[in-house]
Amino acid sequence: MTITTTAAVAFEGVGKAFGPVRAVAGLSVTLHPGETVALLGPNGAGKSTTLDLLLGLRNPDAGRVELFGTTPRAAIAAGKVGAMLQSGGLMEGVKVRELVRLACDLHPRPYPVDQVLAAAGIAEIGDRLVEKLSGGQQQRVRFALATAGDSDLIVLDEPTTGMDVSARQAFWAAMRAQAAQGRTVLFATHYLEEADEVADRVLVLHRGRLLADGTAAEIKARAGARRIAFDLDGPVPEEVLCDLPELRHFEVSGRTVRMQSGDADATVHALYAAGLYPRGLEVSGLGLEQAFIAITTAEDEDK
Numbered sequence: 449m450t451i452t453t454t455a456a457v458a459f460e461g462v463g464k465a466f467g468p469v470r471a472v473a474g475l476s477v478t479l480h481p482g483e484t485v486a487l488l489g490p491n492g493a494g495k496s497t498t499l500d501l502l503l504g505l506r507n508p509d510a511g512r513v514e515l516f517g518t519t520p521r522a523a524i525a526a527g528k529v530g531a532m533l534q535s536g537g538l539m540e541g542v543k544v545r546e547l548v549r550l551a552c553d554l555h556p557r558p559y560p561v562d563q564v565l566a567a568a569g570i571a572e573i574g575d576r577l578v579e580k581l582s583g584g585q586q587q588r589v590r591f592a593l594a595t596a597g598d599s600d601l602i603v604l605d606e607p608t609t610g611m612d613v614s615a616r617q618a619f620w621a622a623m624r625a626q627a628a629q630g631r632t633v634l635f636a637t638h639y640l641e642e643a644d645e646v647a648d649r650v651l652v653l654h655r656g657r658l659l660a661d662g663t664a665a666e667i668k669a670r671a672g673a674r675r676i677a678f679d680l681d682g683p684v685p686e687e688v689l690c691d692l693p694e695l696r697h698f699e700v701s702g703r704t705v706r707m708q709s710g711d712a713d714a715t716v717h718a719l720y721a722a723g724l725y726p727r728g729l730e731v732s733g734l735g736l737e738q739a740f741i742a743i744t745t746a747e748d749e750d751k
């Protein structure tokens with residue numbers, strides 16, 4: 449892979465181990481300016497380690513990380529990157545406005561404090577002490593710190609943890625406004641619906657490796673499977689269901705059967721051939737969440 453100076457983020461063969469655990473293993477990926485990218489993966493997939501490497505908070509054991517054609521540290525020193533990390537505690541004993549003002553003062557190309565507070569939806573709580581805020585409000589303050597100036601790349605590690613549904617929606621509206629200004633946005637999430645709704649591109653990480661890279665629609669298609677649901681009039685003969693061709697998974701609830709199949713036509717045909725008469729038959733594509741489970745499960749079975 450050639451690293452070009454136009455890439456916002458370039459990982460080339462990056463590895464990071466903690467003792468025997470390979471947190472990130474041979475990761476190569478390029479993010480282009482203006483993309484909104486979700487980094488999706490289960491617990492321990494390597495998302496936070498990837499973001500730490502990207503921000504220069506850890507050094508890779510192997511490979512190279514570049515932001516805008518330079519080292520993470522240089523890019524950060526130049527104010528090109530705003531980050532909202534999962535763990536970082538907020539300074540105590542200061543008011544929201546004071547903390548945001550400090551972040552603005554530290555940024556080479558700061559925005560006015562009031563603008564930052566308003567964009568993050570915390571203008572009304574500027575006079576509150578940071579430690580008195582709810583978890584969701586603290587997340588907004590972290591977001592304000594990440595967007596205190598004119599950065600080209602915004603990195604967010606599970607930014608909506610602790611937010612309720614309406615706070616989440618408001619947060620993503622603010623984030624979209626940032627992306628609409630041409631910034632590159634990279635966020636780690638467990639929430640598949642967020643990746644589906646917010647990101648132009650989804651990177652699926654599992655055991656430190658990149659399992660899939662594409663639009664949410666491509667990831668769903670890549671999982672290949674279709675969802676089949678129907679009711680049966682009589683008792684459900686699970687032994688017959690087990691033998692259906694291409695079946696990946698099924699669950700029975702009362703007389704309702706839900707299954708995933710690699711070839712819905714073959715599975716449904718075999719259902720009829722086995723003498724079963726499904727009622728209310730529905731065949732549909734997988735949601736992103738099911739696609740994600742299908743991809744990561746297939747990977748585990750290959751081991």
Ligand SMILES: Nc1ncnc2c1ncn2[C@@H]1O[C@H](COP(=O)(O)OP(=O)(O)OP(=O)(O)O)[C@@H](O)[C@H]1O
Nearest residue numbers: 466469470471489490491492493494495496497498
């Ligand atoms: N400082 C560390 N020391 C030892 N092992 C670590 C350290 N940091 C991460 N790991 C391990 O590396 C792997 C990847 O962890 P990482 O935190 O990057 O995953 P994650 O995808 O962010 O998970 P989560 O969604 O739970 O935050 C895990 O197995 C984790 O236990």
